[in-house]
Amino acid sequence: MSLLIIDDSKSSLLALETAVRRFASCDIESFANPLEALERAKLVEFDIVLVDYMMPELSGIDVIRHLRGQRGYETVPVVMITSQTERSVRLEALEAGATDFLAKPFDPLELEARIVNLLALRSAQLALVDRARSLDQAFRRASERADMREQEIIWCLAQAMASRDGNTGDHIERVATISELIAEGLGMDRIQRRNIYLAAPLHDIGKIGIPDAILQKPGKLEPHEIEKMREHVPIGVSILRNSSAELSRVATAIIGAHHEKWDGTGYPQGLAGEQIPLEARIVAVADVFDALCSERPYKQAWPVETAYAEIIACSGTHFDPACVAAFRRKWPAIRTLFDPPAGKDEPLRSHG
Secondary structure, three states: OEEEEEOOOHHHHHHHHHHHHHHOOOEEEEEOOHHHHHHHHHHOOOOEEEEEOOOOOOOHHHHHHHHHOOOOOOOOOEEEEEOOOOHHHHHHHHHHOOOEEEEOOOOHHHHHHHHHHHHHHHHHHHHHHHHHHHHHHHHHHHHHHHHHHHHHHHHHHHHHHHHHHOOOHHHHHHHHHHHHHHHHHOOOOHHHHHHHHHHHHHOOHHHHHOOHHHHOOOOOOOHHHHHHHOOHHHHHHHHHOOOOOHHHHHHHHHHHHOOOOOOOOOOOOOOOHHHOOHHHHHHHHHHHHHHHHOOEOOEOOOOHHHHHHHHHHOEOOOEOHHHHHHHHHOHHHHHHOOOOOOOOOOOOOOOO
16 A cells, blocks of 8 residues: 655654554655645555645645546545644535545544554455456456357358358358448447447348248249248348347348338338438448349349449439448448458458
């Protein structure tokens, strides 16, 4: 424990330091100049401060105000030493943040009792800080483990759905990453970007309820088959809509509206413009772009540059112009996703 003593009288400093050393094992630093003491306190977080009231450059109350406004000294015990008995002086000191008072000239027994009690108080404070820090670290580790499990579950679920739809893990990863990049281009914060990244792979989860004969049909779908295929939207919404988790809310918004179009010609509700949730508008761009660039049983993959031009051309009709603008800003990073792969598929990663 460390103790700071501030008193413009060198004889008082010596007397206080000598008295404290008789009963407490502390590192003690003494200053006759309060300004020098405050400068030292910027470098060292003392555990107790004793400060005289009457000093020529700064009063003890001024010193207390300075300390309380300094990071690390919000709860450090501060004792004001004063011969003043006026109630107004003590009230002002308490308002400034004084913890206790000591009469001057001090009684050695009173000094010992007060300092011992305050050392115990400070020790308890530091123990609570350490405990809070330990709990915070444990919580962060637990949250990280939960995040990893959450990502793994989402990845496995999305992979299972993709395999039925003729998609690949690459498609899921790219849609998630492109969506996050667009969200970043729109200025969304880290948590919003992460939720979109994790929820995007679930956009077609409702296809779990669509027959394989329709999902994997190599040719063009008949009108009745198209209507059946479109049922994957309400099916997907029904899977997650009863969850109160924020990630589920984002996923439900994406699932329910990623086939809506900016001009109102999409499905299932014919929403237009900002009626469509922003998360869904973002994923719509990412999903359509990657679908154009991917081979399917019923079509060949488009060249990446051709697909890019199509997205730009559909700004204001199919897609939110702001999302397309963000897509264009992030194009250099998006373009690299379609370079030849360097290795095998990896689980979903949050880019934070």
